Amino acid sequence: MSEAVSTERSATNKALDNEPSGFSGKAYAICAGGIIWREALRFLHQRERFVSALVRPLLWLFIFAAGFRQVLGVSIVPPYQTYILYEVYITPGLIGMILLFNGMQSSLSMVYDRETGTMKTLLVSPLPRWYLLVSKLAAGVAVGILQVYVFLAIAWFWDVQPNWIGYLYVLPALILTGLMLGSLGMLLSSLVQQLENFAGIMNFVIFPMYFASSALYPLWRVQESSPLLHTICLFNPFTHAVELVRFALYQQFNLEAFLIVIGCTVFFLGAAIIAYDPARGTIARKKQG
């Protein structure tokens, strides 16, 4: 049986080696369109997923932030120029939370796709593997951004009202953050074989990433209570993603956060592409095993 699989794999590899050197732009567009359309259909058919993705940050905004309104203490941190309520502070963190969950969830769907066999349909496409993965990633990011804007619209009625230009400025930051978190999820999805295992990884990734960051508390406050935690927060790419979004929402550019987020995106995406490579990646190794 394993001999048969091995023969099949080498045949696939040969086919890939012999693949034509270039495809027309139309072929790329059809492929991306198909992947995005599938993701859009999945999104439209899973309204509960959309609602639950919104309920989570809204609960934090309405309940958690209300309790902390007077507790956080008074200090002005950039990009803010004056005192702000905790609701205003936590909003970029909650945007990060939406993108984090969304990135992980779309990767979760990749594990699901692999289990149900839908993944094969995607991967037999003659287009380069990296292109398929990036298209899948882009589709996930688009869904995440839509969720963020709906969240921001609701938050506006909760007195979180940045300047309207901020809503435009934040879009590139959202795309970049979505790509970074989505590619991280993709990399993680390549490491797990079964859906059940993925839940564990989510717990080990999402919660530490979210809590050990500047999403909930400013870093000066974290430093006051624990210098070690402060250092961990600084090494957490999610911290910089949240800061990139926070600055952009107030029409400012945080170069340091931008460079770190873009660097992490390239690293995670590159690693995910290698991991999904049929010849070298972890998927191949798992199959071999």
Add this chain to the structure above:
Amino acid sequence: MKNLLVSSAIAGALMLAGTPAFAYKIFVSNERGNDITVLDSENFEVIDTFDVGQRPRGIAVSPDGKSLYVCTSDDDIIKEFSTETYEFIRTLPSGPDPELLVVSPDGTRLYAANEDDNLVTIINLETGARVVEVPVGVEPEGMGISPDGQTVVNTSETTNMAHFIDKDSQQITANVLVDSRPRFAQYKADGSEIWVSAEIGGTVSVIDAESKQIKEKITFEIQGIRSEAIQPVGVRITPDDAKAYVALGPANRVAVVDANTYEVLDYLLVGQRVWQLAFSPDAEHLFTTNGISNDISIVDVSEDEVIKSVQVGQQPWGVAVADVD
């Protein structure tokens, strides 16, 4: 060559058009720092700091914008400084512990409340001499003056009264009992009402200028803030008498009140222990001193939005604005 001249003229005109309509300076007295912080009106940045004496609190600018009067409470005198060079000009006589002061609209008289001797001192600004001392209630503090300069209102913290002093007779003509620890008195621009804040009472009493009756008592309620922390202090009313702003002390909020319906419209989050307020000459901005957080907050008056907070000296107390155009 001609084109060059035309371009230069256009460029010059554009540069002039870019200059703000009102250039002014903001002066903040720092109670513990014993100095005054000066900020510019363009970027609201600190441009200078100068020493003035012990425990500066109430400050006011002369109507011509040239002089700054400072109550140096622990020196028991009032000092006059130039708003242009910040040079000391002269001392003016007050009683012990002067706290707040007002200058008459014609710039000839200064009225100061002396917290420790229950007197209001009237000073002639032309001669720099004390004219008379008017006995008022215990611990006088707030000082308001009618737009025509005919009536001065003093509030006494312990007697809980607003005392109306006539300019000509230099006597108290009426006393109005208000809520506990009245801190500040402010006339409307049309002279029809006086608003008196009560720190412990947590209210602002609106007194009819003619009948001397309280026609309305404004109360404040902020979600998540205990009522004892809501302590009204400084009050300012816009020149068109449309809106009033009330500093609420340890509640760290400034209340925006509709000055016609007396309805509280909004609460603006500012620094800690917000104390006194002042408008810019064009009334587009309001400045608040925040005593504990050592800064001032700047409010956009048309939007009722706090746009910036700027660090000043130690324990900022009073704020005054000088038009330097």
